[in-house]
């Protein structure tokens with residue numbers, strides 16, 4: 001049999017495979033609440049404009065509420081033959097209220113309907129991501145506050161570079177995640193315009209009020225161009241782009257947790273809650289949550305590439321290709337929320353090994369830059385010469401198998417006579433971090449100032 005919604009010009013129904021490729025109900029049922037909300041706003045507006053009678057609008061309103069409760073109770077007869085959530089809802093409305101149901105689609109198309117539903121859904125996800133990021137940021141701040149003066153090696157090329165503090169390292173991620181939150185907020189602001197009333201593509205001849213439906217749905221205004229309204233998915237791409245950047249930040253932190261919890265580092269220990277054992281090696285304690293988080297980020301990046309690829313060749317206005325937007329965004333959003341929650345848990349339950357961090361910070365000549373800076377400041381050497389002198393001292397210490405502070409003054413003076421006893425004051429890791437007082441630097445005072453600023457900003 002042919003389709004009840006659009007079957008007028010068709011003699012035969014679709015091939016079974018056609019139905020399988022065409023139907024989206026298996027996934028877009030997730031938009032049911034947005035779809036019903038949009039329909040209620042549309043029907044109310046049609047009545048206010050005199051396009052629908054009040055009694056029809058009232059029947060539609062009540063019918064839609066029944067549909068909503070049926071879906072929420074889990075006893076709604078979803079049908080693949082009815083393709084998508086829009087036609088499933090409308091068909092059920094017809095069962096419930098009869099003829100007035102057929103008037104709901106006046107001055108509307110599934111094209112503006114789906115664009116509206118999906119915008120509402122993605123808008124909620126921007127808010128949810130912002131809230132989850134807030135929670136993660138608070139966990140990082142708590143961590144940073146407790147470790148603002150815990151010295152650790154800072155790395156470049158994953159080689160020991162200069163001492164930093166663990167709190168400073170945590171605060172680096174606070175900055176990243178706060179920018180991520182800002183990106184979701186920016187995306188939300190830009191997407192908050194209503195496509196409803198663009199109809200199929202050209203607008204409608206009915207005297208609708210797009211400002212009224214925009215307001216009823218919490219949009220700032222209607223979209224100004226009907227072709228744009230039904231054919232762009234930049235709001236979804238912007239969500240995926242924001243999610244992708246956030247995902248990369250999450251993945252880098254997860255990677256650090258994996259490295260730091262290894263036997264070779266032992267900077268941190270993951271709590272039992274976020275670890276697993278091995279079925280053969282009894283000693284094992286694997287950071288599976290961090291590894292999976294690192295891996296699942298690939299789904300978010302993949303979703304982003306997939307939707308960009310869907311969109312890049314489409315002429316205006318609507319093409320059915322755009323139905324492929326939803327599964328990508330749903331999966332990316334679910335993955336992001338899971339990853340944010342897992343990271344928050346891992347950070348909150350982490351044990352940080354202060355002694356290990358400090359011992360590692362002193363290894364690898366991490367205060368060589370402090371020594372070079374001292375030669376510039378106290379002995380008046382040009383930085384390039386100080387760099388060379390320090391390099392010679394590092395080579396000497398390396399040959400003797402000791403750290404820089406373990407060289408004798410005589411040994412140091414054999415490399416450069418301007419060196420005095422006072423140099424030993426800058427070779428310790430605590431003095432090193434305390435001296436990095438430049439704005440944003442690793443000195444515990446600076447780190448604490450940043451923590452205080454963020455705590456105030458978050459309220």
Ligand code: ARG
Pocket residue numbers: 024028084110111114318320322323
């Ligand atoms: N299920 C469709 C989608 O998600 C709804 C819009 C269909 N419009 C159309 N003219 N076939 O894109």
